[in-house]
Amino acid sequence: MLSRKNVIKALPESWDVEVTECKHGLEALEACRAGKAEVLFLDLTMPIMDGLEVLERLKGEDLKTVVIVISADFQPEVQEKVTALGALTFIRKPVTPEQLEGVLKGSGLI
Amino acid sequence: MNSPGERDEMRQDALQEILNISMGQAADTLARLINERVHLSIPKLHTVQASSLNAFGKRLLRKPRGTLTRQSFNGLFRGEVLVCFEQGACHAKLANCMGFPDEPAGGRTSELTLELTNLLASACLKGVAEQFEGSLRFGPPSILSTSVTVIDYLERLKPLWKEALFMEISFSVDNLEMSTDLLICVAGQDTDELWSGVDRLLGLEAT
Numbered sequence: 001m002l003s004r005k006n007v008i009k010a011l012p013e014s015w016d017v018e019v020t021e022c023k024h025g026l027e028a029l030e031a032c033r034a035g036k037a038e039v040l041f042l043d044l045t046m047p048i049m050d051g052l053e054v055l056e057r058l059k060g061e062d063l064k065t066v067v068i069v070i071s072a073d074f075q076p077e078v079q080e081k082v083t084a085l086g087a088l089t090f091i092r093k094p095v096t097p098e099q100l101e102g103v104l105k106g107s108g109l110i
Numbered sequence: 111m112n113s114p115g116e117r118d119e120m121r122q123d124a125l126q127e128i129l130n131i132s133m134g135q136a137a138d139t140l141a142r143l144i145n146e147r148v149h150l151s152i153p154k155l156h157t158v159q160a161s162s163l164n165a166f167g168k169r170l171l172r173k174p175r176g177t178l179t180r181q182s183f184n185g186l187f188r189g190e191v192l193v194c195f196e197q198g199a200c201h202a203k204l205a206n207c208m209g210f211p212d213e214p215a216g217g218r219t220s221e222l223t224l225e226l227t228n229l230l231a232s233a234c235l236k237g238v239a240e241q242f243e244g245s246l247r248f249g250p251p252s253i254l255s256t257s258v259t260v261i262d263y264l265e266r267l268k269p270l271w272k273e274a275l276f277m278e279i280s281f282s283v284d285n286l287e288m289s290t291d292l293l294i295c296v297a298g299q300d301t302d303e304l305w306s307g308v309d310r311l312l313g314l315e316a317t
Contacts (some may be wrong), residue, residue: 002120002127002312045130045152072134073150075141093131 003093007041007070010097015110023050029057031066039109042087044071044078052078055085068103070095117314122155124308125277128296129153132237133279139233142284144207151280158269160278167261171280171291178258182252183235186244187303189296191231192260195223203286205307220253227251230292234279242307260293263266273298 006020011017020036022028026049029036040058044051051069058065069082072093079090089103106108112120137148151171158166176196183189204220228251239246254263277294281305296304298307 001123004128045134045150047152050182072131073137074134075138075147077147078140093134 002062003043003070004076007095007100010095010100012104012110013098015104023047025054029054031065033061037065039068042067042069042071044069044073044082052081052085055082055087059086063100066109068106093096120312120314121308124312125304126153126155126310127310128241129234129277129279131241132211132234135237136230137281138228140281140283143202143229144286146285148282149282149284151278154278156276156278160264160274160275162266163268164260166264166276167259168174170260171278171294177223177256178254178260178263179223179251180254181227181231182192182249183231183246185246186242186307187246187296188189188300189294191227191235192254192293192295193227194231194260194291194293195226196291203248204288223253224251226290229255232280234292234294241311244307258292271297275301275304 008019008029011019011045017039018071020031022031023067025046028037028040028042032102034088039081042051042054047107049057051071055067055069058067067082067087068089070093071078074090074092081096088107091103101110115305133153137150154171155168156169161189161292179193179195181193182189183191196278205218208222208225210218210222229246229253232248235246235248275296275298276297278289279292279294282289301306
């Protein structure tokens, strides 16, 4: 909950988007399948389904959601794995508004 | 204004996230040392009455049994870290990574276990202290037993506590057959400092 609130708080105010919050990976995957997520801010350490499995499923189902991973688990192997699974980038927790704005601008999302 | 129930839920959620961030740092420290991927559990919080220790044992993610070590800390808040090395790790590789010259045997294994306790306890709690913008001091680690369970140990300490907060985390490294459970224990009378730190981070007013 706090993790989600921190990400929402860090989103640029001027970014006109509708936000869907998900409690775990499976909910996030279902939101992507339902077309609710053009951009997904994904944690890796989650109950029910972790972030790596979400990335694998998104890739397997060829869903075109842009994924930005925001995680406390920043081991080099984990970062390599999320990139290989198609994530746009990896941000180490706790995320700051400046970091998020930089990533969104850098990738042309804003 | 949040109800007391909502406030407690916010505090617990915040502490879980603080631990999550801290464990990420600890896992990275260990992963760089041993050059292997470290798997982490989602941190779990337990508020436990001494009178219901057996029920607590059932709520633990796993039922750790193995070499049990402890390390106390104080400063920002005080408590004790219990580490249970559940399975026999590949000591030769671990020892090598940690600068031990030869494969440890006997006393060397104990020394390595103590080094690992120190590494894990300080790496985990360092991140917590940093987020609270404070510091913690650690006592020397010690081996409690190679046969006693966490619950057995806590049972023995029953006269010293009535209620305590336990923060449970599990680490595992597949290639080293290493599986380690870590419990950060804070006795009821010492949790006020911890929750004050959480409240400051959440911007909650003192009650």
